[in-house]
Amino acid sequence: xxxxxxxxxxxxxxxxxxxxxxxxxxxxxxxxxxxxxxxxxxxxxxxxxxxxxxxxxxxxxxxxxxxxxxxxxxxxxxxxxxxxxxxxxxxxxxxxxxxxxxxxxxxxxxxxxxxxxxxxxxxxxxxxxxxxxxxxxxxxxxxxxxxxxxxxxxxxxxxxxxxxxxxxxxxxxxxxxxxxxxxxxxxxx
Numbered sequence: 001x002x003x004x005x006x007x008x009x010x011x012x013x014x015x016x017x018x019x020x021x022x023x024x025x026x027x028x029x030x031x032x033x034x035x036x037x038x039x040x041x042x043x044x045x046x047x048x049x050x051x052x053x054x055x056x057x058x059x060x061x062x063x064x065x066x067x068x069x070x071x072x073x074x075x076x077x078x079x080x081x082x083x084x085x086x087x088x089x090x091x092x093x094x095x096x097x098x099x100x101x102x103x104x105x106x107x108x109x110x111x112x113x114x115x116x117x118x119x120x121x122x123x124x125x126x127x128x129x130x131x132x133x134x135x136x137x138x139x140x141x142x143x144x145x146x147x148x149x150x151x152x153x154x155x156x157x158x159x160x161x162x163x164x165x166x167x168x169x170x171x172x173x174x175x176x177x178x179x180x181x182x183x184x185x186x187x188x189x
Contacts, residue, residue, distance in 0.1 A: 035072040035154065036082060042152050043086050047093060048171040051142050051151040054079045055164040059155055066146045069153040076158035077117070080165045081124045083154070091172050097125055098166040100135040111160050121165070138166055 042052065053059070054076060061069045072079060087095045099121075106114045133141075142151060145168075 035070060035074065035079075038070060039083055039152075039154065040086055043083075043090055043093065043169075046150065046152075046169055048169055049145055049149045050093075050169045051145060051149075052083055052087075052095075052167040052169070053142070053151065053153045053164055054083055054167075055153055055155045056158040056160060057156065058159075058161070059153065059164055061155075062143075062146075062153070064143070064146045064151075066149065067151040067153060069155055071155045074156060076156035076163065077120050077124060079154055079156055080121065083165075083167055084125055087167060087169070093169045094172045095167040095169055096131060097129055098131050098133055098138050098168065100138065100162040100164065101132040102135055103162040104132070106160075106162055113160050114163075117158075117160055117163055121163075125165075135162060141168075142166065 039052070046052070056076065084095070084097075087093060103114070103118065108115045145151065
């Protein structure tokens with residue numbers, strides 16, 4: 001009887017002190033799960049000078065720790081539309097939206113689907129709301145901002161070059177004219 005009790009107690013301890021080896025997907029959750037929640041949460045945390053980038057599949061993971069990259073298994077235009085809608089609904093931020101100047105010069109023969117992409121992007125974001133700059137200039141501005149402020153990159157599986165959409169966040173309840181008026185008042189006193 002003592003031997004059985006000892007054996008039972010030993011087996012009980014052995015199994016109660018060990019955890020089963022988790023499956024890989026439990027250790028590293030899919031980055032495509034709950035991306036909309038991640039974007040909403042990030043926009044709540046972000047303010048002016050933060051950036052959100054909806055990138056194509058070849059966009060590199062940057063080494064700056066202030067730049068967080070997530071991958072999503074979603075259509076790139078769907079992600080652009082979602083980010084744009086969440087920013088527009090927020091009261092604390094608005095966005096300056098940039099696309100690569102190079103996109104206007106990418107030919108359909110070199111990048112199948114680019115013409116449809118530009119048409120569909122124009123349906124999501126008014127062309128008057130989009131600013132264009134050379135890709136390297138946007139990246140340089142984003143990198144400079146990331147020296148002090150966080151950036152979220154949402155990497156999609158789109159395989160068309162120069163299609164990343166850059167949302168540079170700005171204050172939603174204050175604008176450049178109000179800031180200029182404030183600075184003028186400060187200098188006058």
